[in-house]
Amino acid sequence: MFTPSEIKKIIEDSGLSSLYREEGKSDWKKVINNCSIVPTVYSWHFVDYNTVYFRSFSDSSLDISLVLYNDNKPCAVWPLVFDQKDKEPLKTVNNQYGGIVTPPLFIDNFPKKSQRRIIKSCFNFLNRLTSLSKGDCWRTNELLTEGAAGQWHQLALEQNAKLDRVNYEMYVDLSLSIDEIRSHIRKSFRPLVSSGLKKWKVTVMDQYCEETWNRFKDLHKRVAGRVTRSIETWNIQHQSIKSGNAFLVYVTGADEVMVGGGYFDMSHYECNYSVGSYDRDLPDEPIGHMIQYQAILTAKEKGRKSYYIGDRFYHEKLPQVTEKRVQISHFQQGFSTKVFPRVGLYFEPTEDQR
Numbered sequence: 267m268f269t270p271s272e273i274k275k276i277i278e279d280s281g282l283s284s285l286y287r288e289e290g291k292s293d294w295k296k297v298i299n300n301c302s303i304v305p306t307v308y309s310w311h312f313v314d315y316n317t318v319y320f321r322s323f324s325d326s327s328l329d330i331s332l333v334l335y336n337d338n339k340p341c342a343v344w345p346l347v348f349d350q351k352d353k354e355p356l357k358t359v360n361n362q363y364g365g366i367v368t369p370p371l372f373i374d375n376f377p378k379k380s381q382r383r384i385i386k387s388c389f390n391f392l393n394r395l396t397s398l399s400k401g402d403c404w405r406t407n408e409l410l411t412e413g414a415a416g417q418w419h420q421l422a423l424e425q426n427a428k429l430d431r432v433n434y435e436m437y438v439d440l441s442l443s444i445d446e447i448r449s450h451i452r453k454s455f456r457p458l459v460s461s462g463l464k465k466w467k468v469t470v471m472d473q474y475c476e477e478t479w480n481r482f483k484d485l486h487k488r489v490a491g492r493v494t495r496s497i498e499t500w501n502i503q504h505q506s507i508k509s510g511n512a513f514l515v516y517v518t519g520a521d522e523v524m525v526g527g528g529y530f531d532m533s534h535y536e537c538n539y540s541v542g543s544y545d546r547d548l549p550d551e552p553i554g555h556m557i558q559y560q561a562i563l564t565a566k567e568k569g570r571k572s573y574y575i576g577d578r579f580y581h582e583k584l585p586q587v588t589e590k591r592v593q594i595s596h597f598q599q600g601f602s603t604k605v606f607p608r609v610g611l612y613f614e615p616t617e618d619q620r
Contacts, residue, residue, distance in 0.1 A: 366610070369418035405430055407609060427611040478516070529542070539574065
């Protein structure tokens with residue numbers, strides 16, 4: 267098994283100047299504060315959650331997230347997990363199709379030439395570690411919001427990356443007015459939200475409240491039929507609410523019983539729909555509709571510019587995507603203002619790397 271010090275040697279041999287996340291915590295925050303657009307996946311609390319979540323499934327999972335430096339100054343952050351036991355050992359997050367490595371997040375106005383040099387070293391490191399750990403491949407993707415491929419994507423193709431697949435992701439542009447956002451909401455949903463609010467109570471929890479959080483955990487367990495993840499992950503999410511980096515939207519009836527809830531992570535730029543749980547005995551009630559609408563209002567009130575709802579799935583013949591998941595994403599799209607393509611690529615170690 268590779269130790270953190272052995273991995274650090276591979277990082278250095280690949281041409282990267284870096285510190286592990288825990289060693290460079292203050293510099294991680296400096297980078298984030300110097301980025302105008304920060305997807306939630308780069309937020310400290312979100313990386314904490316993913317680290318613990320992955321480790322709960324594999325004791326060989328290591329957080330090797332990095333702060334990257336240029337001329338001894340922090341220039342990028344890079345969330346990354348390594349699991350030597352996995353055939354695809356490197357990832358930042360999981361999507362419906364497996365682990366994905368996200369690109370480093372560079373500070374605003376960082377020179378393109380320097381970006382290219384650092385990205386090439388990132389690819390060198392990822393390929394080396396995949397080969398040395400006898401992994402099959404590693405996967406990555408890039409969200410195309412402006413219609414132009416970024417440095418990461420272009421250089422990946424230059425480095426012989428192969429096309430994996432194109433995914434689609436749903437967003438709400440929170441810079442729009444509430445009236446404009448509402449006009450994008452599926453027409454059939456609007457009266458359901460209005461009628462639901464007459465029957466049910468929608469509440470936002472954006473401060474520490476153990477009793478409410480425990481009710482949400484109990485609802486999640488009841489709906490899932492079992493405990494699906496560790497108490498540590500739940501505690502990280504609750505602490506994220508306490509620190510102002512997340513909120514919970516939940517629905518109760520006249521009897522004050524919680525019948526639905528959604529947990530939402532945030533960076534200073536983006537809101538992310540992370541966990542939802544809804545009483546299965548109330549399929550005809552617009553509980554999910556009310557939670558999504560309130561989440562949009564809350565994220566906008568908190569000054570976020572974008573709300574990431576999730577993946578849009580279609581009727582693809584893939585074993586990972588069920589008909590139920592397709593239907594859920596169709597429902598979620600009813601609240602989005604835009605659907606963007608995310609182009610996936612993958613790298614396999616070459617024969618000389620092996």
